Amino acid sequence: MFYLFTFLFFSNLLRGNTITVCANCEVKTISEGVNIAVEFDTLLIKKGTYKEYNILIDKPLTIKGDSYPIVDGEEKGEIIRIVSDNVTIDGLFIINVGTSYTSDYAAIRVVKSENFTIKNVVLEKLFFGIYLEKSNNGRVYHNKIIGDAIDEYNSGNGIQLWYSKNVVVEKNIVQHVRDGIYLEFSDNITIKDNTSTDNLRYGLHFMFSNDDVYTNNLFENNGAGVAVMFSKRIKMVNNTFRKNWGTAAFGMLLKEINDAEIVGNTFEENTIGVNIEGSNRIVYEKNNFIKNGWAIKVLGACYANTFSRNNFLHNSFDISYNSKLNDNVFNQNYWSAYTGYDLDKNGIGDVPYRPVKLFSYIVNKTPETIVLLRSLFMDIIDFSEKVSPVFTPDNLLDANPLMKKAL
Amino acid sequence: MLFLNNDVSKAVITLMNIIIVLVPLIGTIFGVMYFYNSKEFTELLLAQPIKRSSIFSGQYLGVAGSLALSLVLGLGIPFVAYGIFRSNAIFDFTLLLVTGAFLTLIFTALSFNIALTNENKIKGFGYAVLLWLFMAVIYDGLFLMSLIVFKEYPLDSFSLTATMFNPIDLSRTLILLKLDISALLGYTGAVFKQFFGTNQGLTVSLIMLILWTVLPVWRLVVISKKKDF
Numbered sequence A: 001m002f003y004l005f006t007f008l009f010f011s012n013l014l015r016g017n018t019i020t021v022c023a024n025c026e027v028k029t030i031s032e033g034v035n036i037a038v039e040f041d042t043l044l045i046k047k048g049t050y051k052e053y054n055i056l057i058d059k060p061l062t063i064k065g066d067s068y069p070i071v072d073g074e075e076k077g078e079i080i081r082i083v084s085d086n087v088t089i090d091g092l093f094i095i096n097v098g099t100s101y102t103s104d105y106a107a108i109r110v111v112k113s114e115n116f117t118i119k120n121v122v123l124e125k126l127f128f129g130i131y132l133e134k135s136n137n138g139r140v141y142h143n144k145i146i147g148d149a150i151d152e153y154n155s156g157n158g159i160q161l162w163y164s165k166n167v168v169v170e171k172n173i174v175q176h177v178r179d180g181i182y183l184e185f186s187d188n189i190t191i192k193d194n195t196s197t198d199n200l201r202y203g204l205h206f207m208f209s210n211d212d213v214y215t216n217n218l219f220e221n222n223g224a225g226v227a228v229m230f231s232k233r234i235k236m237v238n239n240t241f242r243k244n245w246g247t248a249a250f251g252m253l254l255k256e257i258n259d260a261e262i263v264g265n266t267f268e269e270n271t272i273g274v275n276i277e278g279s280n281r282i283v284y285e286k287n288n289f290i291k292n293g294w295a296i297k298v299l300g301a302c303y304a305n306t307f308s309r310n311n312f313l314h315n316s317f318d319i320s321y322n323s324k325l326n327d328n329v330f331n332q333n334y335w336s337a338y339t340g341y342d343l344d345k346n347g348i349g350d351v352p353y354r355p356v357k358l359f360s361y362i363v364n365k366t367p368e369t370i371v372l373l374r375s376l377f378m379d380i381i382d383f384s385e386k387v388s389p390v391f392t393p394d395n396l397l398d399a400n401p402l403m404k405k406a407l
Numbered sequence B: 001m002l003f004l005n006n007d008v009s010k011a012v013i014t015l016m017n018i019i020i021v022l023v024p025l026i027g028t029i030f031g032v033m034y035f036y037n038s039k040e041f042t043e044l045l046l047a048q049p050i051k052r053s054s055i056f057s058g059q060y061l062g063v064a065g066s067l068a069l070s071l072v073l074g075l076g077i078p079f080v081a082y083g084i085f086r087s088n089a090i091f092d093f094t095l096l097l098v099t100g101a102f103l104t105l106i107f108t109a110l111s112f113n114i115a116l117t118n119e120n121k122i123k124g125f126g127y128a129v130l131l132w133l134f135m136a137v138i139y140d141g142l143f144l145m146s147l148i149v150f151k152e153y154p155l156d157s158f159s160l161t162a163t164m165f166n167p168i169d170l171s172r173t174l175i176l177l178k179l180d181i182s183a184l185l186g187y188t189g190a191v192f193k194q195f196f197g198t199n200q201g202l203t204v205s206l207i208m209l210i211l212w213t214v215l216p217v218w219r220l221v222v223i224s225k226k227k228d229f
Helices: A002-015 A030-036 A358-365 A367-372 A376-387 B008-037 B039-046 B052-082 B090-117 B121-149 B156-164 B167-179 B190-197 B200-226
Strands: A018-021 A042-045 A055-057 A062-065 A070-072 A080-082 A088-090 A093-095 A106-111 A117-119 A122-124 A128-133 A139-141 A144-146 A159-162 A168-170 A173-175 A181-184 A190-192 A195-197 A204-207 A213-215 A218-220 A226-229 A235-237 A240-242 A250-255 A261-263 A266-268 A272-277 A283-285 A288-290 A294-298 A306-308 A311-313 A317-321 A329-331
Touching: A018 A030, A030 A042, A030 A055, A240 A250, A317 A358, A358 A367, A358 A376, A358 B121, A367 B121, A367 B156, A367 B167, A376 B008, A376 B121, B008 B039, B008 B052, B008 B090, B008 B121, B008 B167, B039 B052, B052 B090, B052 B200, B090 B121, B090 B167, B090 B200, B121 B156, B121 B167, B156 B167, B156 B190, B156 B200, B167 B200, B190 B200
Parallel strands: A018 A042, A042 A062, A055 A080, A062 A088, A070 A093, A080 A106, A088 A117, A093 A122, A106 A128, A117 A139, A122 A144, A128 A159, A139 A168, A144 A173, A159 A181, A168 A190, A173 A195, A181 A204, A190 A213, A195 A218, A204 A226, A213 A235, A218 A240, A226 A250, A235 A261, A240 A266, A250 A272, A261 A283, A266 A288, A272 A294, A283 A306, A288 A311, A294 A317, A306 A329
Antiparallel strands: none
């Protein structure tokens, strides 16, 4: 059986011819190459500049660039559109995608196709980068997308998935676009080892997408961090969210998220580490919250979330609540602001820790009071609130705070 | 403290609490105490052909200088021994020492002013302690209350100005600019953004600190020239 498959596989490969495209060859443009190619052929694009747009790939082909040939769209419109299954694009340098307010021109658009691979592609001066539309079982691997977005209204997203399933987005670098990676109605997507930085809006943006996994990604200095909205069963593991600064900037924004797992992530130096709203049954485990303004900001309607074995290190505010109601569990976290003792030496503090300070309540009500942060007077009233909670939820406490950092 | 948690930034936060609370207190108490204790000697000196301004500024510089030096060296040496130059918290730490030194200078000058205008020792001490209490605690309380009462109004320029009028708040803000910048940027006001987001905040605060030092010293010199002993 195995031999049969190998045989079929190789015979498939053997069937394909290689067509070389270059300035002095018989075939001078990519579109021409696609026209004369038959199914399962390989187009080898030699180094050079190809001023082409609206290249339609309607049969299973492999398009391979030799030392990054430049495909220049001259800002006239879309550059490559894939409408066939089993297409591979490898090693192209695509620039100058047209900007339009009525249609989303993309450097590479995949429409209703299966088993596609887009790898080692470099995109610059783009509107939308890689746009997957109702296309499943594909792979977007090791691409570099560098935009020059200035305004949100006339810029596009780096990698956009729309109604696509089972796609792997891996080792891409996305910079200076609107949303680094955008998912809408896309389920079972794996996003791993990507770097998404300096984007205007979100580094990663989820809408109505379920059962997705993202691991080992780096999101840094994006306009508003990462937004995960209206999605279910998302797994977020070992990601890093850094330096998202600003009035509406979050490491991660969760809105209407249920049953997610957030494990082993690092939130460092964000204005707000995690901003949660209407999110239920989320497990937060082994995350590091380091030097954020607010490590976690809870805006209401969040129930049955558990926070355990997280490290809260030197945040200005650990947790902020806007209501007195609390249904979330904090257990066995490490809080750098904890001042209790451990007499029985079991590694767990003997006095519960109250992460919500009165001051964070005051700042919620009157934001200008932020200038009084860390003043002696604030320490005094925080202390009195700690002794007898009046304004903050009195059941919100970590009954077993760790004495040492959780690993 | 350093060996206990291996974390310089946490140590800076703890030290900040000490500096903004204790340093002014020590400056005030020592200044008043020194002035009253050496009063008789000062009167003896005044009988000599020495300029008044040099006597009093000499006394002030002696007290304030030695206090500031003891703070800078006392905190500096252990940190240097610990290896602060190799860590990236060096700037935060320098800022901490600079503000600490400024606070010493300011509060010693203020306490000399108090002692010079009050012949009565007990009264002078009372005023000095009250001054410290007011600057360290009561001012912030009143500030907070006014912010909460007038929260319907745009308050960002008011709150920034109010910090300028209290040297303790001012030095706290200076250190916050380095430590809690991410939280401070969470607020929407444009004035805040300009103040905290750029180097403007640092410059303005430093200029205000220098003003806070120069003005009391100047008053000290003027009063000491006129005063009838």
